[in-house]
Amino acid sequence: MANQKVNALIVGAGAGGGVVAKELSTAGMSVVLFEQGDWISYDDHTNDELHSERNPVLGNACGPDDNRYRRVNVFPDGSQHIVLPSEGDYNNISACVGSGTVTYGALAWRYMREDFKMKSTYGHVAGSTLDDWPISYDDLEPFYEKAEWEIGVSGDDTLNPFAAPRNKPRPMPPFSHNKEAEILKEAALRLGYHPFSMPMLRNSIPYDGRPACYRMRTCIGYACPVSAKAGTHNTVIPVALKSGNCELRTNCIVSEIMVDNNGKITGVSYFDRNNRKKTQLADIVILSASAIETARLILNSKSKFFPNGIGNENDWVGRNLQGHAYPHAYGLFDEEIYDDFGPGSSVGICDFNHHNSGIIGGGYLANSFIRMPYSFSGVRPPGEKMWGKQHKEFQRNNFKKMAEIHGPYQEIPNFDQRVEVDPSVKDYWGIPVPRLSGKAHEDDIKGCSFLANKAELWLKEAGAVKTWKGFGIANSVSAGQHQAGTCRMGNDPKTSVTDKFGRIHSVPNLFVADGSLHVTNGGFNPALTIMALGYWVGGHIASEWNKGNRFKS
Amino acid sequence: MEIRNQYKLSRRKFLQLAIMGSGGILLFAKCNSSASSWRFFSNAEAQLMDALADQIIPPDEWPGGRESGVTNYIDKQLVGPYQRFQAKYRKGLQAIQSNCETEFQRKFEKMAWTEQTAFLEQMEAGKMKGTDWADGFDREFFDLIRTHSMQAFYGSSRHGGNKDNVSYKMLKLDYPLIIGQNRYKS
Numbered sequence: 001m002a003n004q005k006v007n008a009l010i011v012g013a014g015a016g017g018g019v020v021a022k023e024l025s026t027a028g029m030s031v032v033l034f035e036q037g038d039w040i041s042y043d044d045h046t047n048d049e050l051h052s053e054r055n056p057v058l059g060n061a062c063g064p065d066d067n068r069y070r071r072v073n074v075f076p077d078g079s080q081h082i083v084l085p086s087e088g089d090y091n092n093i094s095a096c097v098g099s100g101t102v103t104y105g106a107l108a109w110r111y112m113r114e115d116f117k118m119k120s121t122y123g124h125v126a127g128s129t130l131d132d133w134p135i136s137y138d139d140l141e142p143f144y145e146k147a148e149w150e151i152g153v154s155g156d157d158t159l160n161p162f163a164a165p166r167n168k169p170r171p172m173p174p175f176s177h178n179k180e181a182e183i184l185k186e187a188a189l190r191l192g193y194h195p196f197s198m199p200m201l202r203n204s205i206p207y208d209g210r211p212a213c214y215r216m217r218t219c220i221g222y223a224c225p226v227s228a229k230a231g232t233h234n235t236v237i238p239v240a241l242k243s244g245n246c247e248l249r250t251n252c253i254v255s256e257i258m259v260d261n262n263g264k265i266t267g268v269s270y271f272d273r274n275n276r277k278k279t280q281l282a283d284i285v286i287l288s289a290s291a292i293e294t295a296r297l298i299l300n301s302k303s304k305f306f307p308n309g310i311g312n313e314n315d316w317v318g319r320n321l322q323g324h325a326y327p328h329a330y331g332l333f334d335e336e337i338y339d340d341f342g343p344g345s346s347v348g349i350c351d352f353n354h355h356n357s358g359i360i361g362g363g364y365l366a367n368s369f370i371r372m373p374y375s376f377s378g379v380r381p382p383g384e385k386m387w388g389k390q391h392k393e394f395q396r397n398n399f400k401k402m403a404e405i406h407g408p409y410q411e412i413p414n415f416d417q418r419v420e421v422d423p424s425v426k427d428y429w430g431i432p433v434p435r436l437s438g439k440a441h442e443d444d445i446k447g448c449s450f451l452a453n454k455a456e457l458w459l460k461e462a463g464a465v466k467t468w469k470g471f472g473i474a475n476s477v478s479a480g481q482h483q484a485g486t487c488r489m490g491n492d493p494k495t496s497v498t499d500k501f502g503r504i505h506s507v508p509n510l511f512v513a514d515g516s517l518h519v520t521n522g523g524f525n526p527a528l529t530i531m532a533l534g535y536w537v538g539g540h541i542a543s544e545w546n547k548g549n550r551f552k553s
Numbered sequence: 554m555e556i557r558n559q560y561k562l563s564r565r566k567f568l569q570l571a572i573m574g575s576g577g578i579l580l581f582a583k584c585n586s587s588a589s590s591w592r593f594f595s596n597a598e599a600q601l602m603d604a605l606a607d608q609i610i611p612p613d614e615w616p617g618g619r620e621s622g623v624t625n626y627i628d629k630q631l632v633g634p635y636q637r638f639q640a641k642y643r644k645g646l647q648a649i650q651s652n653c654e655t656e657f658q659r660k661f662e663k664m665a666w667t668e669q670t671a672f673l674e675q676m677e678a679g680k681m682k683g684t685d686w687a688d689g690f691d692r693e694f695f696d697l698i699r700t701h702s703m704q705a706f707y708g709s710s711r712h713g714g715n716k717d718n719v720s721y722k723m724l725k726l727d728y729p730l731i732i733g734q735n736r737y738k739s
Contacts, residue, residue, distance in 0.1 A: 050708040057704055058634045058712065066634065086634070340727070373707035373720055387609045387677075387699050388670065395707075396615075399724045 005281035006030040006247075007545070009268060010288055011254045011297065014099030015527050016514035017288030018232025019147070019534025020541075022239050025246035027542035032280055033240065033248045034270060037063040037096035039233070042225040049372040052221030053094055053103035053481075056086045062103050062223065063095030068428035071292075074437035075476045082425060091323070091436065091479040093290050097250060098233025100290075100481055101201070101527060105220035105345060105369055106229050108153040108199040109524035110144045110532075113137040113164050114354045114361075115410070118520045122360045128412045128441050129320050130360070133519045134491045134500035135536075137164050143535040147528055150239075152207045152230040155199030162194070162350035172204045175213070178341035180403050181367050183333075185347045187462035198348040198366060201230045201527065210234065217370045219343030232531075255431045256301045257285060257510065263305035264552075265510045271429050284541060284551055287487075288514040288534070291321060292479060295419040295486035295516060296434045311487075311504035316497050318419035320485040322521050324363070325440060326472035327448040328406035329455035330379065331464025338400035344370040352407075352454055353523045359447045361410035363523030365455055368404040376402075381468045403464065405455040409448050410523040411478060412441035419486050436477040448473055482526050487516035502537040509551040513537040591624075593631040593639060598646050599624050604662035605649075608669050609702040615723045616716070618702050626705030626714030638697060645694035648685035649676075 008024050010017045013035035021033040045051045045061030052061065059066055066084045073081045073089045083089040093100045114121045116133040124130070145168050147153070154172035157163040174197035177185060188195035202219075203212045213228040227234050240246040251273035258266045258279065267281035287294045295318040299309040309317055348366035356362050371379065376399060377391070385391045417438030425433050448471040456469045490496025493505035502517055504510045515521075515530050517537075522529065544551070589595045594602060606618025631639050653661045653672070661669060673695065675681055681691035705714025715721070 048709040048711065050704055050712060058630065373724055373726065374704055377703040377707050387673075387702075389611045389613065392610055392613065392615075396723055399726070 003032075003278065003280045005267070005283075006032050007282065008032075008284040008286060008541070009280050009282040010034065010286045010513075011268065012036075012099065012287070012289035012293070012514065013097050013232065013237060013248065014093070014288060014290060014514065015101050015232060015530040016534040016537075017286070018098065018101070018237045018240070019531050020286050020288060020513045020538035021246050021248075022150075022236035022243075023535060023538030023542050024545075025240040025243040027546060029245060029542065029545055031240065031246040032282070033237070033246055034252045034254050034268075034280075035097050035099075035248065035250045036253050037094070037099075038250045040094075040096040040098070040102055040223050042223045045223070046225075047216070047218035047222055049218075049374050052218070052372075053092070054221035055372070055375055056092070059086050060092060060094065064092065069095075070425055070427055070433045072422045072425050072433060072435040073476060074435065076439050089476065091292060091477065091481075091483055093481050093483070096233075097237060097248065098231040101231025102223050102233055103221055104201075104231070104481070104527055105343070105525070106201040106527075107345070107525040108148065108155060108201045108528045109364075109522070109526075110141075110164060110166070110199075111137065111522040111524055111529055112162065112350070112353055115520060115522040115524075116140075118361065118410075121354070125360055125412055125441070125443065127414060128443075129415050129495075130412055131488075131490070131495070131519050134489055134496075140529075140532050140536060141165075141167065143532040143539070144528065146535045147531040151201060151232070151235045151531060152203060152210075153199050153201055153528070154204035155197065157196075159196035160194060160350055162353060170199060172207055174198075175200060175202075175204050175346050177346050178344065179339040180337040180344070181347040183337055184367050184403065184405070184458065184462050187458060188347070188349055191458065191461050193349045193351045193458075195347050195349050197346050198364075199528075203228045203230065208235065215342045217340060217342035217344075218372065220345075220369045253429050253431070254289070254297060255429060257297065257310055259301070259303045259305055259310070263303075265310070265507055275429065284509045284511065286511045286513050286537070286541070287516075288512075290514055291483035291486045291516045292419050292434050292436070294512060294514055295321075296421055296432075298487070299419070299421045300432055310510060311497055311506050313506055314494050316488070316495065318486050319415050319417075320413040320488055321417045321419055321436070321438065321477065321479055321483065322411045322413045322440075322485045322518075323478040323480040323482045324408035324521065325411060325444055325448050325474070325478060326406050327363075327409055327450075327452035327455065327470070328368070328404055328472055329452055329459055329467055329469035330381070330402060330404050331456075331459030331462065332381075332398055332466040333401045333403065333463055334465055336400040337403060338370075342370055344368060352451060353410075356447075356450060359450050360412050360443060361520075361523055362447060363407040363409045363451055365405055365407040365451060365458065368406050371402075371404070373399070379404075381466060403459060403462070405458055406472065407451055407455070408482065408523055408525060409444065409451055409472070410521060411444055413485055413520060414438065414441045417477060436479065439476055440473055440478045444473060445471060482515070482521060484515035484518035484521045484526060487512045488519045489517045490519065501540045502533070503551075508553050511537055511541065591628045593642070594624070594628050597650075598642075599628065600662055601646055601650060601660070602627065604669065605673075605698055606702050606705075608673055609699055610706050616719050618706060620716070621706055621719050622714040622716040623702045623705040626708075626712055627701050629713040630701070635701075641694060641697060644685075645690070645697070648690075648694075651685065652681070652683070
C-alpha cells in the first residue's frame with residue numbers, strides 16, 4: 001500500500017530534525033520523520049569503551065554499522081581511502097533516534113554575538129569563505145531559550161562575563177565541579193580568567209519527568225542509563241509523537257529527493273526496514289541528516305531540472321565543510337586529582353573565544369571528560385614508550401593524576417574542504433557514498449597554537465609537574481561530530497545554498513535544518529545552536545503554514 | 554546477548570555454538586589447522602601471540618598480556634568485527650616466525666626476553682629487512698598488535714580480554730559500573 005501524502009517529511013531525527021518534527025506536528029501539520037537507525041537503549045551496550053561513540057573500534061553501539069555503511073576520504077596527497085564507521089576518519093555521528101544527542105557530551109552553548117559576525121569582526125581572510133550569518137545572535141536568542149527550556153539545560157551565566165545577553169535564565173542550576181575541576185578553577189582565578197560551570201543538556205536536578213544526573217564516569221559516547229542527559233529522543237520527539245500528527249519511521253534510508261515533470265519537489269524515495277524501495281510524498285521536505293549526509297542527499301538527487309543536485313546551481317552544496325580543531329594540553333600532577341565524580345568536563349573559560357591579538361576567532365577552554373582506560377593508553381608525553389613495562393607502569397601510576405584542558409577552535413571555513421558523492425563506491429543500498437576532501441585553512445594553526453599554549457599555562461598554574469600539548473588539527477578533512485557548513489545560509493544565492501530560514505534558494509518547498517546551515521561554527525560545541533535553528537526553521541514553516549502558505553512558489 | 558554470554562562459556566562450548574550459529578565464518582580457521590583450539594589462530598600462532606602480548610603488556614605484580622587473555626580477545630575479534638585484519642595477522646605472524654628462525658634459529662617465543670624486545674623495537678621503528686616487510690608492513694603490523702593488545706587489556710572483559718577485570722583493578726577503578734552495585738568482587 002502506498003504511503004499517504006503528508007504536509008511535511010523530515011529526513012533525520014537528530015538535534016535539528018527532532019525539533020522540527022515537534023514544531024510542525026504540534027502546530028497541526030501531518031509529519032513523517034525518517035531516521036536511518038533505531039531507538040537505542042542503554043542496556044544494548046552499557047558502558048563498554050570499545051563500542052562507545054568516541055572510540056568505537058569494535059563497532060558503534062548507536063550506529064551506523066560497519067557492514068552497510070562506507071565513506072571515501074581523499075587525503076591532501078591525493079590518495080583515496082574507503083573508511084568504515086568504526087574508523088575515526090569516517091567523521092561519524094550516531095545513527096539512531098536522537099542521533100548525536102544520545103551520545104554527546106551534552107555541552108549546551110549559545111554562540112556569542114561575534115560568532116554570527118565573523119567577517120564583520122575580523123575582515124576578509126585570504127583563501128577562506130569566512131562570512132557573516134544572515135541572522136544575528138539576537139534573531140536566534142528566543143530560539144536558544146526555547147531549546148534550553150523544552151529540552152532542558154543546566155547552567156548559569158553569572159560568572160561568565162563573555163556570554164551574550166539573555167532574556168531568561170536557564171531552567172536548572174549549574175553542576176558542581178569534581179576535584180580536578182576545583183583545582184583548575186582556583187588556578188584560572190589566580191591567572192585572572194573567568195571560570196564557570198559550563199552549561200549542559202543534562203539534568204542537575206530532576207526536570208521534565210527525568211531524574212538528575214548521578215555523575216557516572218561514562219557519559220560522552222554513551223547513552224544515559226537514567227535519561228538524565230537530554231536529547232531530542234527523550235524530549236521533543238516524544239512530544240511530537242504524542243501530538244498524534246507525527247509518524248516516526250525508523251531504519252529507513254532516504255536515497256533521493258523526488259522531482260516531478262515540472263521540476264517541483266514532491267517527496268523522497270527511501271528504503272524501508274526490509275530494504276524495500278518506497279516513496280513518501282509531502283508538501284514540504286526538510287533535510288536534517290547532518291552536514292555530510294544532507295549534502296550527500298542533495299547531490300544524489302539529480303534530474304534534468306537539477307543536473308548538479310537540487311539547489312546546487314552555484315556549486316555551493318557540500319562546500320565549506322568544517323568541524324573543530326581541538327588544541328589541547330595534558331598535565332601530570334604529583335597527587336591524585338581523580339575522584340571518580342563524573343562525567344568530568346565542567347570548568348570552562350570563554351576568555352579566549354574572541355579578540356585575541358593576531359588570531360581569527362578562538363574557542364573556549366575547559367577540562368575534558370574522564371578518559372577511559374583504553375583511550376588513556378594512547379596518551380603519553382612525547383618520547384614516552386607506547387608499550388612494554390614502562391607503558392604499563394605509566395598507566396598505573398598516572399591514571400588518576402592526569403588532567404587535560406582542551407577547546408574547540410573555531411575553524412576558518414574554506415571552499416575546498418567539501419562533501420561530494422563518490423563516482424564509484426556505493427553503500428549497502430546502492431547509494432553513492434559521501435566523498436570527503438580538503439583540509440582546514442592554513443591560518444587555523446595560529447589559533448590552535450595560541451589556545452594550546454593557554455591550556456598548558458593553565459595546567460602549570462594548577463600545579464602540573466609535567467605538561468605537553470598538541471594542536472589538534474587533522475592532516476586531512478576536519479568534520480567529526482561537529483560537522484557543519486555544507487549548505488550555508490545567506491542572503492545572496494550566488495554564495496549560499498539557503499535563505500535565512502533554511503529554504504533552498506531555488507526551490508520553494510525544500511528546507512535544511514541542521515548544522516549544514518552554519519556559515520561559521522563558533523568556538524563552541526554546536527548542538528544547542530542546531531536545536532535553536534530547528535526551532536527557527538520549524539517555527540517559520542509552521543507559522544507560514546498556518547497562515548495558508550503552502551510553499552508552492 | 555550473545556556477546557555477554559560468550560565470555561562465560563568454555564572455548565570448546567563457544568566453538569560449538571558459533572559453528573551452529575554462523576556457519577561459514579570459521580572456515581578460514583578450520584582450513585588452516587584442523588586441530589586448533591582457537592577460532593582463527595592455529596595453536597602455533599596462538600603461542601606466538603601469547604609471547605607478543607606479554608612483550609606489549611609485560612607481567613609484573615599484575616598479570617600481563619598473555620594471562621589476561623589478549624590472544625583470546627584478538628582471536629575472537631578476528632572472526633567478528635576484525636575479519637578485515639585476518640590476512641594481515643596470518644602474514645605478519647608468519648613473517649615474524651620466519652625472521653626469527655632465519656636470524657636466531659629459534660621461534661620468537663623461545664628467544665630471550667631482551668632479544669624479543671629488541672626484535673619488536675626493530676619492527677616498531679620500521680627497520681625490518683626482507684620482502685615480508687615491504688611497504689612499511691613491519692610498523693603497520695606492530696602497531697596493529699600493539700593497539701589490539703591495549704584494547705584487550707584495557708577494554709571491557711566482555712570481549713574476551715581483561716580477564717577478571719584485571720586492568721581496572723590495577724588502575725583502582727571500580728568496574729563494571731552497575732546502577733546500585735558499583736563494585737566488582739575482589
